[in-house]
Amino acid sequence: MIEGKLVDLVPFEDDFATYFEQWMNEESWFRARVWERREPHPEDAVKKFIEKMEKNEHGALIGFQTKDGDPIGGVIWDHEWTRVRKVDAILFVGDMRYEGTDEALDGLLMLLRYVFETRGVHRVDAAALAFDEVRIEFYHRAGFSHEGTLRQHVRWDGDYVDLELFGLLEDEWPGYEQITAQLDLQPSGIEPKPKPEKKDEKKNGSGQQPG
Numbered sequence: 508m509i510e511g512k513l514v515d516l517v518p519f520e521d522d523f524a525t526y527f528e529q530w531m532n533e534e535s536w537f538r539a540r541v542w543e544r545r546e547p548h549p550e551d552a553v554k555k556f557i558e559k560m561e562k563n564e565h566g567a568l569i570g571f572q573t574k575d576g577d578p579i580g581g582v583i584w585d586h587e588w589t590r591v592r593k594v595d596a597i598l599f600v601g602d603m604r605y606e607g608t609d610e611a612l613d614g615l616l617m618l619l620r621y622v623f624e625t626r627g628v629h630r631v632d633a634a635a636l637a638f639d640e641v642r643i644e645f646y647h648r649a650g651f652s653h654e655g656t657l658r659q660h661v662r663w664d665g666d667y668v669d670l671e672l673f674g675l676l677e678d679e680w681p682g683y684e685q686i687t688a689q690l691d692l693q694p695s696g697i698e699p700k701p702k703p704e705k706k707d708e709k710k711n712g713s714g715q716q717p718g
Contacts, residue, residue, distance in 0.1 A: 512687045513613040514571045523570040528553045530601030539599035571614040577699035579605045582618040592629035607641045609692040620683035637669035651675045
């Protein structure tokens with residue numbers, strides 16, 4: 508676990524794996540991945556994606572949760588280019604109650620903290636669909652610069668949509684403690700959801716693990 512101001516980064520397992528099948532079939536996931544693909548992701552496809560990211564030597568899937576342990580979503584660093592020391596950054600909010608909150612923004616800041624301050628990258632790339640105002644605002648608040656527009660780059664709901672490109676350099680990153688102090692992050696006060704039963708617990712009916 509890596510502790511932040513409002514959220515903590517945690518391994519993408521246990522509770523997160525339980526939630527991810529639902530999250531991976533919602534629009535927020537597709538907006539984060541900037542594609543229109545909407546066919547359902549069945550359970551085995553979700554497991555394969557998690558396993559693929561676990562084996563990825565140039566990226567990782569990481570969960571983030573509130574201080575109360577309420578799972579919010581995930582962050583991904585991917586396509587690490589070691590010679591240039593750069594990565595792609597992706598944030599997705601699985602629990603849409605947290606969309607646009609400082610908790611979600613802190614998830615992005617925690618990802619930047621990790622790649623800049625632990626992995627020592629030189630540059631972080633990010634992208635957002637032109638209509639995704641919340642994500643674009645987050646990038647600006649986190650210090651990214653808008654570096655260009657790929658015009659009519661994605662098909663979304665039958666229309667062509669621009670893709671906005673952003674970048675952040677290591678000498679532009681003030682450090683996690685400084686930027687969170689500048690932004691004055693505040694908790695949203697959202698009540699944690701009851702934790703769902705794991706599928707093997709449902710099969711037993713008693714909540715006990717198989718013997």
